[in-house]
Amino acid sequence: MAIKQPSDxxxxxxxxxxxxxxxxxxxxxxxxPGEKVAEHQTLAEMETDKALVEVPSPWAGVIRxxxxxxxxxxxxxxxxxxxxxxxxxxxxxxxxxxxxxxxxSAAGDRPATGSRxxxxxxxxxxxxxxxxxxxxxxxxxxxxxxxxxxxxxxxxSAPAGRALATPAVRRIARDAGVDxxxxxxxxxxxxxxxxxxxxxxxxxxxxxxxATPSRGGAAAADAAPVLISxxxxxxxxxxxxxxxxxxxxxxxAVQTAVHFTCTEEADVTQLDVKRREYARVLGTKLSFLPFVxxxxxxxxxxxxxxxxxxxxxxxxxxxxxxxxxxVAVDTDHGLMVPVIHDCARLSLVAVAEVVGTLAAxxxxxxxxxxxxxxxxxxxxxxxxxxGLFATPIINYPEVGILALGRVYEKVLVRGGxxxxxxxxxxxISCDHRVVDGAEAARFLGTLxxxxxxxxxxxx
Amino acid sequence: xPVEPVYRAEISRVSILDEHGRFDGALGADLIxxxxxxxxxxxxxxxxxxDEIAFKLQRSGRMGTYPQNMGQEAASLGAAYxxxxxxxxxxxxxxxxxxxxxxxxxxxxxxxWMGDERGNHIPADVQATPIxxxxxxxxxxxxxxxxxxxLRKTGAIACTFFGDGAxxxxxxxxxxxxxxxxxxxxxxxxxxxxxAISVPSRIQSSAPTFAQRxxxxxxxxxxxxxxxxxxxVYVMRDAIRRAREQSRPTFIEAVTYRLRDHTTAxxxxxxxxxEELAAWEKRDPLVRLRGWLESRRLWSPDQEAAAKERSxxxxxxxxxxxxxxxxxxxxxxxxxxxxELPDELRRQRDTMRTSSLGQDPSECSREPSPPPxxxxxx
Numbered sequence: 001m002a003i004k005q006p007s008d009x010x011x012x013x014x015x016x017x018x019x020x021x022x023x024x025x026x027x028x029x030x031x032x033p034g035e036k037v038a039e040h041q042t043l044a045e046m047e048t049d050k051a052l053v054e055v056p057s058p059w060a061g062v063i064r065x066x067x068x069x070x071x072x073x074x075x076x077x078x079x080x081x082x083x084x085x086x087x088x089x090x091x092x093x094x095x096x097x098x099x100x101x102x103x104x105s106a107a108g109d110r111p112a113t114g115s116r117x118x119x120x121x122x123x124x125x126x127x128x129x130x131x132x133x134x135x136x137x138x139x140x141x142x143x144x145x146x147x148x149x150x151x152x153x154x155x156x157s158a159p160a161g162r163a164l165a166t167p168a169v170r171r172i173a174r175d176a177g178v179d180x181x182x183x184x185x186x187x188x189x190x191x192x193x194x195x196x197x198x199x200x201x202x203x204x205x206x207x208x209x210x211a212t213p214s215r216g217g218a219a220a221a222d223a224a225p226v227l228i229s230x231x232x233x234x235x236x237x238x239x240x241x242x243x244x245x246x247x248x249x250x251x252x253a254v255q256t257a258v259h260f261t262c263t264e265e266a267d268v269t270q271l272d273v274k275r276r277e278y279a280r281v282l283g284t285k286l287s288f289l290p291f292v293x294x295x296x297x298x299x300x301x302x303x304x305x306x307x308x309x310x311x312x313x314x315x316x317x318x319x320x321x322x323x324x325x326x327v328a329v330d331t332d333h334g335l336m337v338p339v340i341h342d343c344a345r346l347s348l349v350a351v352a353e354v355v356g357t358l359a360a361x362x363x364x365x366x367x368x369x370x371x372x373x374x375x376x377x378x379x380x381x382x383x384x385x386x387g388l389f390a391t392p393i394i395n396y397p398e399v400g401i402l403a404l405g406r407v408y409e410k411v412l413v414r415g416g417x418x419x420x421x422x423x424x425x426x427x428i429s430c431d432h433r434v435v436d437g438a439e440a441a442r443f444l445g446t447l448x449x450x451x452x453x454x455x456x457x458x459x
Numbered sequence: 460x461p462v463e464p465v466y467r468a469e470i471s472r473v474s475i476l477d478e479h480g481r482f483d484g485a486l487g488a489d490l491i492x493x494x495x496x497x498x499x500x501x502x503x504x505x506x507x508x509x510d511e512i513a514f515k516l517q518r519s520g521r522m523g524t525y526p527q528n529m530g531q532e533a534a535s536l537g538a539a540y541x542x543x544x545x546x547x548x549x550x551x552x553x554x555x556x557x558x559x560x561x562x563x564x565x566x567x568x569x570x571x572w573m574g575d576e577r578g579n580h581i582p583a584d585v586q587a588t589p590i591x592x593x594x595x596x597x598x599x600x601x602x603x604x605x606x607x608x609x610l611r612k613t614g615a616i617a618c619t620f621f622g623d624g625a626x627x628x629x630x631x632x633x634x635x636x637x638x639x640x641x642x643x644x645x646x647x648x649x650x651x652x653x654x655a656i657s658v659p660s661r662i663q664s665s666a667p668t669f670a671q672r673x674x675x676x677x678x679x680x681x682x683x684x685x686x687x688x689x690x691x692v693y694v695m696r697d698a699i700r701r702a703r704e705q706s707r708p709t710f711i712e713a714v715t716y717r718l719r720d721h722t723t724a725x726x727x728x729x730x731x732x733x734e735e736l737a738a739w740e741k742r743d744p745l746v747r748l749r750g751w752l753e754s755r756r757l758w759s760p761d762q763e764a765a766a767k768e769r770s771x772x773x774x775x776x777x778x779x780x781x782x783x784x785x786x787x788x789x790x791x792x793x794x795x796x797x798x799e800l801p802d803e804l805r806r807q808r809d810t811m812r813t814s815s816l817g818q819d820p821s822e823c824s825r826e827p828s829p830p831p832x833x834x835x836x837x
Contacts, residue, residue, distance in 0.1 A: 005520060005521075012519070014520075015520020017518060017723075018524075018723065019524050019722070019724035040519075050724065050725070051720075051725070051726030051728075051729075052726070054518065056515040057519065167807070167811075
């Protein structure tokens with residue numbers, strides 16, 4: 001579909017370059033800021049799901065700013081370039097500066113060589129109200145009466161400020177007894193979406209129920225634009241790249257999976273002894289992580305409901321017959337989660353090696369894309385940086401994630417006697433839609449037993 | 460009983476001006492007056508300029524999906540030139556050159572691709588149907604139109620256009636069967652451009668020609684170099700004579716090639732060889748016709764430059780006209796289905812911008828009914 005560009009030609013919004021596409025990758029800029037461009041001149045080369053295409057400028061003007069770096073993925077509807085104010089009008093023929101009111105005057109006497117700037121796009125309200133042909137009707141144009149007759153459309157006089165929404169959304173509002181014009185729209189062009197209506201209903205409920213001030217406040221923030229102070233900003237960092245991908249996938253995870261977390265401590269005193277022995281024999285450093293990986297694989301075998309993906313599109317839970325274990329890695333550019341495929345087949349030493357290789361691949365970004373997908377369960381070893389318990393976010397569409405806390409010395413009790421031991425804090429988050437609390441607790445119990453009995457784990 | 464043949468047939472191919480500039484003086488003599496060849500060439504230039512600009516309009520978000528016509532101008536233009544104004548053009552979407560020649564305002568076609576269905580509202584004095592996007596539906600319409608003209612004894616005929624892929628649709632076979640058995644004055648022009656989107660002809664058909672598909676229904680069938688304007692006019696004149704004088708259909712396979720993608724949502728580089736494209740660029744109908752004109756001193760580089768400039772400004776004006784047409788009002792979609800709007804639809808129309816769908820505006824002020832109780836976490 002054609003996309004509505006700003007009538008003042010101040011910026012160019014990336015249109016759908018194919019048919020039903022949502023984004024395109026910026027391959028190469030073909031213009032620079034300050035450059036004067038002609039109508040139809042190529043601005044950039046972009047790659048869509050289907051093709052490598054050249055994106056032309058819809059009007060003549062002077063480039064003010066390029067939005068996005070080569071390699072970035074740009075969403076349809078996002079600003080691609082902005083133009084110097086008024087440069088579009090100056091650089092072309094006798095056209096007026098693109099307001100709805102001036103468009104009709106451009107009709108007759110416009111030189112034939114002029115670009116479309118002369119017939120500026122009328123703003124929405126003018127279009128709705130007039131319902132007649134503007135621009136150069138007449139002359140050589142043979143136009144049918146359907147295009148020129150004045151519509152007796154009652155909607156034409158509807159005042160501004162009325163909600164835009166599809167019939168389906170209007171139906172949802174009507175069924176809920178909500179006046180759709182009161183619902184703030186978050187969709188394209190301010191359209192009210194089904195989600196907007198739902199959250200509006202939710203807000204009404206809490207308001208009426210006399211909810212706590214904080215709840216009401218949070219809900220109200222949905223509707224009003226967030227006030228952001230621009231004082232004392234030390235650095236502006238564009239939200240893009242890996243950071244943006246992390247944000248998108250975590251938002252999706254939190255909005256889709258129903259999270260709950262439960263925690264446990266494992267006495268790893270014995271395991272620590274084994275770990276040091278192994279490290280000495282192998283002559284390398286060896287962390288707790290490979291041991292936990294083995295224990296998790298074994299525990300998942302006993303609790304297969306945690307080794308799964310949720311397919312929300314088809315409404316299915318997909319239990320997996322192999323463990324593809326994701327291991328969260330902290331890198332300079334943000335969190336990445338490489339996956340150890342069919343992890344249960346690996347020995348302790350192999351696990352240690354694979355984890356090291358994958359982590360290095362993430363840090364220098366040489367890792368292959370297929371090694372970042374397909375996980376069935378994830379471990380986050382956040383404790384290596386500190387902290388005891390966490391509420392980890394599920395790596396959706398997986399259904400469980402385990403966070404390891406910092407191993408520390410603690411006074412423990414066994415059989416009525418104190419002793420000094422080492423404990424590992426464990427926190428597991430699960431998708432409550434798939435895994436109930438009791439099952440998560442049982443999984444932690446199995447895991448703890450294995451970690452506390454290294455002979456059983458390694459035997 | 461001996462085995463003896465009961466039917467033999469052959470498919471002829473007509474070529475008058477070939478890609479090397481050779482001109483068949485016998486077939487081509489007095490076929491088209493020189494002044495008309497110049498006008499036809501200028502028209503092809505205009506169409507090609509419009510085609511390139513239309514492509515850019517899509518890429519800059521000013522238009523929706525658009526199928527480029529480049530390379531196939533001669534087939535539909537030669538046909539339209541041979542037809543009368545009273546005859547029907549029943550096209551798909553790669554016949555801009557013929558449609559504009561026949562009288563369809565170019566801005567209407569742009570309007571259609573801009574997503575405004577009013578672009579298909581063809582002026583009443585132009586005998587053309589809306590361009591057909593679904594593959595194959597229009598051939599039956601053409602058979603029906605030809606039948607109606609025959610019953611009314613108007614002398615008008617119908618000419619329909621479709622691609623090679625459309626001949627694999629059932630609609631084609633129904634239309635061809637009706638046309639042949641009812642003696643309908645209709646011409647089937649198959650623009651065989653070698654590719655049904657990404658499906659090559661060799662997968663589309665096991666027969667060496669598409670013209671055989673017309674032959675199977677008992678109609679005159681012929682193959683023509685679709686990039687040769689003279690040859691297209693020649694075979695069209697023959698078919699028109701057959702339609703008007705004998706009320707018999709003809710199947711014409713115009714062999715051509717699209718030099719661009721199937722549509723703006725396609726990337727032909729993914730399935731076509733660069734060598735194949737390069738070979739067809741040499742057979743470009745515009746290159747061929749320009750060469751012919753220059754060899755007869757009917758055209759010069761100066762005229763070429765001037766014509767290109769004229770095309771550019773004319774296309775700019777066409778685009779400005781198309782973009783200057785106000786968007787349809789939202790309520791319009793209630794206005795064209797029923798002569799008298801049913802009550803339920805009237806309520807939707809009257810309340811679509813003032814309240815929730817179908818809700819009486821007076822109901823908006825009433826206290827919202829309590830929503831279902833919120834579900835508990837866990």
